[in-house]
Every structure is written in C-alpha cells, then in structure tokens.
Amino acid sequence: MDTNIKxxxxxxxxxxxxxxxCISTEHRFGTDAFLLADFAKPRHKDSVCxxxxxxxxxxxxxxxxxxxxxxxxxxxQQKAHDxxxxxxxRSHIDSITPVMGDLKDWKSEQELDVITxxxxxxxxxxxxxxxxxxVSIARHEMMCxxxxxxxxxxxxxxxxxxxxxxxxxxxxxxxxxxMRGNGxxxxxxxxxxxxxxxxPWLVLVESRKGGNPFLQVEPSLFTxxxxxxxxxEMNRIYGLDSK
Numbered sequence: 001m002d003t004n005i006k007x008x009x010x011x012x013x014x015x016x017x018x019x020x021x022c023i024s025t026e027h028r029f030g031t032d033a034f035l036l037a038d039f040a041k042p043r044h045k046d047s048v049c050x051x052x053x054x055x056x057x058x059x060x061x062x063x064x065x066x067x068x069x070x071x072x073x074x075x076x077q078q079k080a081h082d083x084x085x086x087x088x089x090r091s092h093i094d095s096i097t098p099v100m101g102d103l104k105d106w107k108s109e110q111e112l113d114v115i116t117x118x119x120x121x122x123x124x125x126x127x128x129x130x131x132x133x134x135v136s137i138a139r140h141e142m143m144c145x146x147x148x149x150x151x152x153x154x155x156x157x158x159x160x161x162x163x164x165x166x167x168x169x170x171x172x173x174x175x176x177x178x179m180r181g182n183g184x185x186x187x188x189x190x191x192x193x194x195x196x197x198x199x200p201w202l203v204l205v206e207s208r209k210g211g212n213p214f215l216q217v218e219p220s221l222f223t224x225x226x227x228x229x230x231x232x233e234m235n236r237i238y239g240l241d242s243k
Contacts (some may be wrong), residue, residue: 007079014240019091021055022083029057029225032166032202035192037061037119038237039204040164042068049074049156051103053147054085058116059096070113071096074103076137076143084121091142101151102143111131111158117149117165146174150182157184157209169203176205185211191194 009025023029034204037058042048042085046068048058053073060072068163081100081169088096099106120143153163163184167175169191179186191200200220225231230238 001023001077001132008081008082010086010157011033013015013061014203019060019064019093020087021057021060022086022090024079024083027055027077027080027083030117033057034061034237035202035204035221036116036164036166037065037191039054039166039206040114040116042066042114047108048072048114048116049108049112049151050120051115051117052076052144053084053098054118055079056080056087056096056098058118059084060087060093063096067095069095072099072112073097074101074106074109076100076102087199089111092181104148106152106156108156111161111211112156113158114152115153115161115163117156117163118144119144119152119165119167119170121147121168145178146171147178147181149243150178150184154182154184154209159167159210162187162206163209164204164206166202169200170204172203179205184209184214185213187211188216188218190221192221192223193224195224 007024010022012020012022015021040062042062044067047070048062048068049072052072052073053059056073059073062068073084078100081098084098088098093180149165157163165175176186186205186207188206190204192202193200221233222231223234
C-alpha cells in the first residue's frame with residue numbers, strides 16, 4: 001500500500017488507542033457517522049460494506065466497536081479513498097478493504113450481511129452548493145440518489161441482509177419508497193433530536209432484503225442530557241465517561 005500521497009491539508013484524529021483517521025478539508029465527519037455505526041451494529045461473523053464511505057469513519061467505527069469479519073469501504077472520490085488507505089496503514093488494520101468505485105456499478109464477490117450508507121442528504125439542484133466540488137458531491141445527490149443506494153444494496157445483500165442508512169427526516173418518504181421499491185423492506189426507524197422539545201434532525205432506517213412488512217419505531221435518541229452536555233447514550237456512543 002502506497003501511503004506516500006502528498007496533500008497539504010491532512011490531519012489526524014484518534015478514534016481509540018490504536019486507530020487514527022485521516023481527515024481533510026473536503027472529507028471530514030460528524031455525529032451522524034457515530035450514530036449510523038452504532039445503529040447498524042454488525043455481528044462478528046458479518047461481511048459488511050459501507051457505501052459513500054468518505055474518509056472511512058463509519059467503517060473504522062464498526063471495526064472498532066463491532067469487529068465484523070470483513071468490511072469493504074466503497075468511495076467514488078480519489079482523495080477520500082486515499083485518506084482511508086492512509087488511516088488503515090497508520091492504524092495497522094487489514095480487515096477493511098478500501099474500494100475505489102461507483103456504487104451504481106459495484107458488485108461484491110460475495111453476498112453481504114450488512115450495508116451501511118451515510119448518503120448525500122440533499123436532492124441535486126436544491127439549495128446552495130459548496131465552492132468545493134467534493135463537498136457538494138458529499139452533500140447533494142450529484143453522483144447517486146437514494147434509489148441508486150437501494151438498488152446497489154439489493155444487488156449485493158444476501159436474502160435477509162440489512163441496509164442501514166441515515167438521512168434528514170424530510171427524506172423519510174423517499175427512503176421508504178426507494179427501499180420497498182427495490183425489495184428492501186423497512187424494518188426499523190429511529191429519530192434523533194437534540195432533546196425532547198426539539199424536532200428530529202436525523203433519521204436512522206434499517207431495511208431487510210426480502211423482509212415481511214412490519215416496521216418498528218424505536219424510542220427517540222436525544223443527543224443532549226438534562227445538564228446541557230451529552231446524554232448518557234451519546235456518551236456511550238462516543239465512548240466517553242458519562243460521569
């Protein structure tokens with residue numbers, strides 16, 4: 001693996017004692033990545049792929065917290081792909097395979113148990129775009145849509161396999177339609193809010209390939225505790241001491 005790649009804006013953050021992630025101006029990460037990795041919770045025996053992996057944060061968090069058998073991390077942008085390769089080299093991780101490619105074309109050599117995706121949230125040609133094209137690609141459906149994600153997931157999941165995604169609550173109807181239209185039955189939904197008095201800012205959705213109709217709406221996740229800091233659940237997800 002060649003990690004002698006020269007960019008002038010790489011920095012590194014620790015995700016644990018032995019895991020470092022490479023971040024850049026275009027390819028960073030936020031709270032939604034931690035929430036998605038925790039929501040998906042792959043099993044030790046699972047083969048997993050993270051679509052639209054960006055810097056690889058969701059893949060790295062699943063490796064850190066769940067240790068599935070293997071994780072493919074699929075990304076279409078070269079710089080983000082390079083960042084993950086560097087992170088894996090620095091962290092000495094060989095159970096994550098970075099894949100440079102388009103999810104609309106990609107086919108795994110084996111059927112997968114779990115696919116995760118933190119997709120672009122905004123419909124293309126809506127809202128202001130960032131001056132950096134890479135950031136716009138990550139935020140707007142310029143390179144893939146929710147339907148593209150669901151089609152690719154259906155093609156790569158085994159029967160009973162799970163697709164777990166996060167998005168803005170305003171896109172929930174689009175998500176459900178795309179999942180069911182591609183043979184992925186929505187099975188679990190969880191909304192994320194700052195506190196009980198604010199509207200949700202994120203929704204987490206799990207579907208199963210070939211699943212029967214039945215949707216479980218889980219209790220809301222609140223990111224803020226009564227004292228104004230992180231809630232106990234967020235402390236757990238971040239791996240922080242809740243005291």
